[in-house]
Amino acid sequence: MEIPALPLPGSDELHQLVTNAETRVVYEVLYETRDEPLDMIEIRDRVTLRTGSANEHTGRRLRDLRTHFDVEVVPTPGVRTRPRYVLQGWHPEADNRTRRITVTGSLRARTFHNYGNRCAQCGRTPKDDGIRLEVDHKIPLELGGDNELENLQLLCNQCNNEKQALFGDHAGDAAAIKAAINQENVHLRIGELLKAMAGKEVSIDLLNLVAQDENRGDPTRRLRDLRALGWTIDVSRRKEGKRTMSYYTLTGWQPWPAEGPRAAVNALEAERKRRKKTKDQGSGEGGL
Numbered sequence: 001m002e003i004p005a006l007p008l009p010g011s012d013e014l015h016q017l018v019t020n021a022e023t024r025v026v027y028e029v030l031y032e033t034r035d036e037p038l039d040m041i042e043i044r045d046r047v048t049l050r051t052g053s054a055n056e057h058t059g060r061r062l063r064d065l066r067t068h069f070d071v072e073v074v075p076t077p078g079v080r081t082r083p084r085y086v087l088q089g090w091h092p093e094a095d096n097r098t099r100r101i102t103v104t105g106s107l108r109a110r111t112f113h114n115y116g117n118r119c120a121q122c123g124r125t126p127k128d129d130g131i132r133l134e135v136d137h138k139i140p141l142e143l144g145g146d147n148e149l150e151n152l153q154l155l156c157n158q159c160n161n162e163k164q165a166l167f168g169d170h171a172g173d174a175a176a177i178k179a180a181i182n183q184e185n186v187h188l189r190i191g192e193l194l195k196a197m198a199g200k201e202v203s204i205d206l207l208n209l210v211a212q213d214e215n216r217g218d219p220t221r222r223l224r225d226l227r228a229l230g231w232t233i234d235v236s237r238r239k240e241g242k243r244t245m246s247y248y249t250l251t252g253w254q255p256w257p258a259e260g261p262r263a264a265v266n267a268l269e270a271e272r273k274r275r276k277k278t279k280d281q282g283s284g285e286g287g288l
């Protein structure tokens with residue numbers, strides 16, 4: 001089979017198709033080993049060598065690539081459990097066959113189990129509150145989300161409607177939201193959203209939605225981190241009905257630190273503590 005010119009590793013074309021840096025590294029490895037394909041363990045080893053950290057998500061990254069790329073699984077003679085992965089071709093438009101696959105019964109059941117039959121947003125349950133629960137895609141399919149368990153959550157119909165309405169309000173910003181929401185960590189998701197909104201006000205609700213943070217509900221901590229990295233973000237608070245709504249506007253930003261935002265913030269924090277300790281001890285020795 002002839003391979004139509006695949007995007008080159010490191011190209012802009014690839015960057016646009018694959019927003020996640022680690023997924024791009026997986027692509028790079030597959031690209032380079034088309035003639036001598038590797039099995040999953042070998043792929044993971046190569047990825048780990050290049051990213052400098054252990055990569056338990058390599059399998060998932062490889063699945064993500066299938067949105068745009070045909071990756072064929074070929075058996076290794078004599079070792080049935082270790083098939084090899086061959087990059088065969090690609091299609092610039094996302095593959096709708098993989099997109100349309102609905103959430104299977106077992107994934108639904110696991111989502112209900114994981115969320116304890118409770119709305120992830122408001123915490124209400126059908127038993128106590130008479131609400132109806134729906135399986136929701138944290139990152140919507142049309143914004144690049146998938147049907148993996150990690151992307152599924154339970155929402156009550158009311159919270160789900162509010163979420164849909166919020167996306168509806170921001171239909172014109174879909175490209176900005178998509179680019180931000182698929183970034184690999186929460187600082188990048190928040191920072192890239194603010195940048196992409198180009199000085200416009202961003203509500204706390206939209207920030208929350210795009211942040212996909214494990215520490216639900218408080219992206220303000222992440223904003224504090226960005227400020228520590230030299231970003232300037234204005235905040236304005238307005239009463240809307242019963243709620244006081246916060247809006248954030250980016251007025252200045254810094255390039256992302258090479259070691260990643262979280263490591264950079266931790267280093268700043270450690271430095272601050274060290275200085276404080278040295279000062280408290282009144283000695284120049286410092287150290288731990």
Ligand SMILES: [Zn+2]
Binds near residue numbers: 157
């Ligand atoms: Zn709810």
